Amino acid sequence: MTASERGRLLVQRVSSTRAFTKVAPHVVPAMDKAVHRLTGGKVMLSSQMLPSVVLTATGARSGRPRRTPLACMPEDGGTFVLVGSNFGRTDHPAWTANLIKNPQARISWRGRDVPVTATLLTGRERAQTWESVLRFWPPxxxxxxxxDREIRLFRLVPRD
Known part of the structure; x- marks a missing residue:
């Protein structure tokens, strides 16, 4: 096993803990936003663990743009899956309600701004994608x- 593989396993173990769930939602997004802004959208600290994007979605209640750094699972063909895990907290993350109400959004991916359309996955498609997500990131x-909620999964498809 390589050092990189051992490091990934360690990060997976740590990110599965309740302590991580309590601290990470307050620290990881703030650090990601700052580093993303300072590097012109080219770097996010969390991308050292998982591929990451910054989602810009229209607020479900406010109607204003909301920027949220998120881990993502890139798929073949240029689509992305977002996982509304909220670090294992009880409520759905706010960004998921934003995408349900306003599925036209943008992501910043490796320094590029990509317009996308989000689809909430349900039924068999969700079940199949959830299995892929668990292979991708077991935590x-x-x-x-x-x-006690079903974690929301969204597929983001780039728009022309």
Missing amino acids: YAAYAARV
């Missing part, structure tokens, strides 16, 4: 085990 299983 999502620990998050799901802690909550």
Whole structure:
């Protein structure tokens, strides 16, 4: 096993803990926003663990743009999956309500601004994608085990 693989396993173990769930939502997004802004959208600290984007979606209640750094699962063909795990906390993250109400959004991906359309996955498509998500990042299983809600999954498809 390489040092990189050992590091990834360590990060997976740490991110599955309840302590991480309490601290990470307050620290990780703030650090990601700052580094993303300072590097002109080219770097996010959390992308050292997982691929990451900055989602800009229209607020469901405010109607104003809301920027949220998020881990993502890139898929073949240029689509992305976003996981509304909220670090294993009880409520759905606000960005998921924003995408349900306003599915036209933008992501910043590796320094590029990409207009996307978001689709909430349901049924068989959600089940198949959830299995892929768990292979991609196993700690999502620990998050799901802690909550009484179905974790929302969105597929983002780039628009022309």
